[in-house]
Amino acid sequence: MIKVYTSSVIDAPADAVWARVRDFNGLPQWTPFVVDSRIEEGQPADRIGCVRNFRLRDGGVIRERLLTLSDYDYQCSYSILESPMGVENYVATLKLTPVTEGNRTFAEWWAEFDCAPERAQALAEQIGQGVFQAAFDSLKKVVAR
Amino acid sequence: MIRVRRSAVIDAPLERVWAVLRDFNSHSAWHPAVGPSALERSEPPDQVGCVRDFTLKDGNHIREQLLALSDRDHASTYCILDATLPMRNYVATVQLKRVTDGDRTFWHWESTFDVPRGREREFEHLVGGQVYEAGFAGLAAYLRRGARSAAVLPAVESQGVVAMSFGGPEVLRLRRLEAPAPRSGEVRLRQTAIGVNYIDVYMRKGLYQMIEPPAPIGMEAAGVVVESNAPGLSAGDRVAYACLPPGAYVTMRTLPASQLVLLPDHVDEETAAALMLKGMTAEYLLHRTHRIQAGDTVLVHAAAGGVGLLLCQWARALGARVVGTVSTAAKAELAHANGCEHPIVTQNYSFAARTKQVSGGRGADVIYDGLGREAASENLAALATRGHWVSYGQATGALEPMSLGEKSGTFSQPVLFHYTAESLLPMAGRVFAALRDGTIRPDVRQRYPLAAAADAHRDLEARRTSGQIVLLA
Numbered sequence: 001m002i003k004v005y006t007s008s009v010i011d012a013p014a015d016a017v018w019a020r021v022r023d024f025n026g027l028p029q030w031t032p033f034v035v036d037s038r039i040e041e042g043q044p045a046d047r048i049g050c051v052r053n054f055r056l057r058d059g060g061v062i063r064e065r066l067l068t069l070s071d072y073d074y075q076c077s078y079s080i081l082e083s084p085m086g087v088e089n090y091v092a093t094l095k096l097t098p099v100t101e102g103n104r105t106f107a108e109w110w111a112e113f114d115c116a117p118e119r120a121q122a123l124a125e126q127i128g129q130g131v132f133q134a135a136f137d138s139l140k141k142v143v144a145r
Numbered sequence: 146m147i148r149v150r151r152s153a154v155i156d157a158p159l160e161r162v163w164a165v166l167r168d169f170n171s172h173s174a175w176h177p178a179v180g181p182s183a184l185e186r187s188e189p190p191d192q193v194g195c196v197r198d199f200t201l202k203d204g205n206h207i208r209e210q211l212l213a214l215s216d217r218d219h220a221s222t223y224c225i226l227d228a229t230l231p232m233r234n235y236v237a238t239v240q241l242k243r244v245t246d247g248d249r250t251f252w253h254w255e256s257t258f259d260v261p262r263g264r265e266r267e268f269e270h271l272v273g274g275q276v277y278e279a280g281f282a283g284l285a286a287y288l289r290r291g292a293r294s295a296a297v298l299p300a301v302e303s304q305g306v307v308a309m310s311f312g313g314p315e316v317l318r319l320r321r322l323e324a325p326a327p328r329s330g331e332v333r334l335r336q337t338a339i340g341v342n343y344i345d346v347y348m349r350k351g352l353y354q355m356i357e358p359p360a361p362i363g364m365e366a367a368g369v370v371v372e373s374n375a376p377g378l379s380a381g382d383r384v385a386y387a388c389l390p391p392g393a394y395v396t397m398r399t400l401p402a403s404q405l406v407l408l409p410d411h412v413d414e415e416t417a418a419a420l421m422l423k424g425m426t427a428e429y430l431l432h433r434t435h436r437i438q439a440g441d442t443v444l445v446h447a448a449a450g451g452v453g454l455l456l457c458q459w460a461r462a463l464g465a466r467v468v469g470t471v472s473t474a475a476k477a478e479l480a481h482a483n484g485c486e487h488p489i490v491t492q493n494y495s496f497a498a499r500t501k502q503v504s505g506g507r508g509a510d511v512i513y514d515g516l517g518r519e520a521a522s523e524n525l526a527a528l529a530t531r532g533h534w535v536s537y538g539q540a541t542g543a544l545e546p547m548s549l550g551e552k553s554g555t556f557s558q559p560v561l562f563h564y565t566a567e568s569l570l571p572m573a574g575r576v577f578a579a580l581r582d583g584t585i586r587p588d589v590r591q592r593y594p595l596a597a598a599a600d601a602h603r604d605l606e607a608r609r610t611s612g613q614i615v616l617l618a
Contacts, residue, residue, distance in 0.1 A: 008246035009154050097253065100273075101153035101281060106251045108242070133246060 001089075004124050005110040006132035012143040014098040014105040018074045020143060021094060024052050024066050030142045031135045033057050051081065060084040067091065080113075087123065088114040107136055146234075147265050148257050151277035155250045157288045159243045162250045163219045165284065166239055169211045170197050173377030175287035176280050178202055180407040181377045181570065196226065198570055202382070204409020205229045206574030212236070225258075229578055232268065233259040252281060298326035298372055301333070303397035304618075305361040306598040311351030314599040314606070322361065324397035327374040333399045334384065336368035338418035340393070341601050341614040342451065343515075343540060348391055349602065355391050363393030367408065367417035368618075375402035383408040385417035385573075387425060389562055394598055396618045406573040411581055419451075419589045419613035422561065424576035426537065427455040427585070429564040431463065432575070434557050435511045435533050439464025444500055444509035444527055446516045447540075448485045449476035449611045455585050456513055457484040462584045468503055470496050472608055479611055483586070494519050494541075497526035508532060518542035528552045535559065588612035 010017050020030050025045040027034040037054035039045050045052070046069055053063050063081040070076070074096035080087060090113035097106040109132040115123050155162050165171050169190040173182040182199030184190060185208075196210045206229045213222040219241035225232060237256035244251050254277045260268045305322040327333045341363075347353045348362045356362060367385035370378050378384065386393075388404040408417050431437045443460045447453040448469025460467050461484030469485035471477045477488035487503045489496045494516065501508050508529035514520065517539030525547065528534055533555045536544060549556055565572060579585045591614045593601045604610050 005243070005245065007242065007244050007251070009244055009249070009251070097251070098150075098152065099154055099251070100151045101278065104154070106152070106154070106242070106244070128245075136246065 001112055001114060002120050002124055003110065003112050004128045004132070005108070006128045006136070007106065007108045008133065008136040008140075009099065010105040010107050010136065010140050010143060011102075012105060013103050014074055014096045017105045017107065017139065017143055018071075018096050020139065021096070022046065022069065022071065022074075022076065024050065024069070024076070024078070027052075027054055030139050032138045033131070033134065052078075068093075085123065085126075086115060086119065107139070109136070146257055146259055147269055148255070149269055149273045149277070150253070150255045151273050151281070152251065152253045153278075153281035154244060155252055155281065155285050155288070156247075157250060157285075158248050159219060159241055159250045161288060162252065162284065163216075163241055165287070166241065167191060167214060167216065167219075167221065169195055169214075169221070169223070171376075172197075172280075173199060175284045176276075177283045178275055178279055179377060180382075181402060181405065183403070183570070199377075200407050200570050200574065202407055204407070204411070204574075204577055206570055229574060231261050231264070254280070298333075300325045301397055303395045304595065305392070305395035306363070306595060306616075307359045307361050307394075308349045308356060310358045311349065314349075314602040316349065316358070317362075317599040317602065319596045320359070320361075322395060324395070324399045327372055327399050330375045330401055330403070331399055332370045332373040332375055332378050332384075332402050332405065333397065334366075334368040335371050336366045336393075336396055336398055336618045338367050338415040339363055339595065339616040339618060340365040340387070340418040340420075340422055341598070341605065341616060342422055343538065343605065345391075345394075346602055346606060355389075361392040361394050363391060363395075364388070365418060365422040366393040366398070366618075367414035367421070368398075369414075371397075373402070378402050378405065378407070383414060383417075385412075385414070385421045387422035387561070388565070394595065394616065396595065404569070406569065409577050409581075412577055415589060415592075415615055415617070416580070416587055418615050419587050420455075420576060420580065420585075421573070423452045423455055423613060424580070424585065424587070425565060425572045426452050426561050427459050428572050428575050428579075429559065429561065429568075430456065430513055430535060430537060431459050433564060433568075434535050434537075434559045437463045437465050437511070441465045441510040442500070442504040442507065442529065443467050444496070444512040444524075445469040445485065446512075446514055446520065447471070448480035448488060449483075450515075451613045452515065454480065454483045454588060454612055458585050459579060460484065461486070462579075466504065468496075468500050468509065470494075476611055483588075494523050496520075497523045500527040504529070511535060513537065515539075516541050517544055521545065521547065525549070525552065525554075528554050531555075533557065537561075589615055591615075592617055 040051040043050040062083040064078045068077045077093040080090040092111035095108045172179045180200040185196040188195040208226040222238045225235040235258035240253045242251040300323045303322045303324045307320045365387035370382045384405040443465040445456045467485045468487040469480045480488045511533045514536045515538030519541035535557045590612045595616045595618045
């Protein structure tokens with residue numbers, strides 16, 4: 001089991017950041033690498049169990065299932081059903097916590113998954129920096145006041 | 146129930162922040178509101194269940210217990226056991242998380258507690274602002290300072306009153322002395338007020354072998370920290386002490402921080418100098434050596450003296466019937482005005498009959514005896530059956546061995562410094578609280594310049610003084 005943990009500080013109130021990231025169908029609006037996204041079977045994007053189907057800039061398609069969503073804890077988690085990344089048992093969680101000093105947001109994003117051992121380090125780097133940190137950097141610009 | 150949550154981002158790696166915070170007794174080094182702090186029973190600071198006993202710089206006194214500590218979650222949970230603040234059921238958790246973006250630390254601090262109705266906002270603000278937010282800034286500043294480079298300070302000149310030999314007041318002379326640079330754990334003080342006690346007379350005469358002349362005398366003083374080499378105290382802090390070794394009759398003094406008590410805003414330095422030794426003496430005599438109960442008959446000798454007046458005031462406030470001995474009618478009036486219901490004027494230590502009379506024949510449940518030999522037989526006669534005779538001074542000479550069997554009596558011979566060694570902060574805290582609510586009212590009637598210490602001794606020995614005496618530096 002590989003574990004990846006990425007965290008950052010976003011200079012906007014947690015409720016404003018959460019309004020962006022709680023939309024399970026909203027990746028194209030705040031990440032740099034998703035071209036388009038839809039929720040399968042016409043489900044609402046905040047219905048637990050719904051599946052988002054999105055396309056990356058490089059053409060790859062990923063399907064992910066929403067596992068948990070908490071407007072109380074500012075937290076959601078999801079699993080990968082299909083992807084070109086070569087990962088198994090992939091579950092990720094995104095969580096926001098208010099930073100009272102400066103009214104900012106502490107954002108955490110972590111994932112656990114299985115993969116071929118020789119690919120572990122490269123995948124951890126790609127997911128931690130290429131996906132999570134890149135998405136945080138993009139989010140900072142989107143919510144900038 | 147109030148819930149307070151505050152959080153911040155500290156610009157340092159998680160390991161550095163956690164190394165400080167996991168030490169339950171580190172707060173006096175980095176929190177700007179925390180004064181001296183000690184772990185009870187000398188337990189290690191990562192011992193779950195350990196208790197830290199500390200004073201806030203505003204004078205409040207708190208005991209907190211470590212309930213949980215996790216190096217895995219970088220979290221610590223603790224509760225308040227006792228506080229001079231009206232907070233109940235206080236449980237707080239500190240938790241750190243790594244900010245991988247920039248290798249910083251997210252710090253979350255949260256608590257729940259109860260306060261009296263109507264004071265919720267006040268305490269939310271106090272805990273959230275003056276404790277948590279001030280703590281974030283304090284720790285960030287502490288980490289920026291890094292390992293504080295101990296500057297090499299020179300010794301400084303001090304003026305002191307020195308006993309040139311054992312003898313009368315004339316052996317006291319003003320001399321040039323030095324206050325050494327504070328070593329680790331020490332501070333250097335500029336003293337402003339010095340308390341005079343009868344023990345200083347014994348010391349000067351050589352009755353108590355506490356000094357080797359020539360040496361400065363004196364047991365208590367108050368002043369301002371000039372240089373600090375100790376966590377919890379910084380330059381400008383107002384402090385006071387009552388401790389060994391002797392040497393308080395000086396203008397500058399270097400002492401271990403562990404002997405010092407921070408003065409709350411409501412206690413001025415003259416009051417502190419007048420009150421540290423005498424107030425803490427009254428505190429332990431009435432609350433520790435013997436726990437006064439409402440309705441007890443208490444016999445206080447030298448009831449108009451420095452400790453006597455405080456004993457009268459405090460014992461009366463605790464609901465005791467206070468009987469006191471004094472040497473003149475004027476002192477009887479003063480003692481009476483300070484809670485001594487039955488002052489007895491006597492020049493020859495004759496008080497047992499009157500003590501029994503005012504207590505319905507029972508006698509004194511507790512005797513606070515600073516007299517010693519000359520009053521011993523009267524004290525035994527004045528003691529109630531199963532009474533407690535507390536000898537805390539021997540102004541007329543050492544007591545001879547005796548039997549208390551005829552009264553099933555208890556005898557104690559307490560020494561202040563054995564109590565302060567274990568309980569300095571709670572004792573001083575109770576004295577300051579009693580001062581604030583008016584339970585005790587020090588009465589500084591005699592002030593002398595430090596250089597005139599010999600005059601103060603002459604007046605004290607001639608029984609010309611009452612209340613507390615201070616020397617002003």
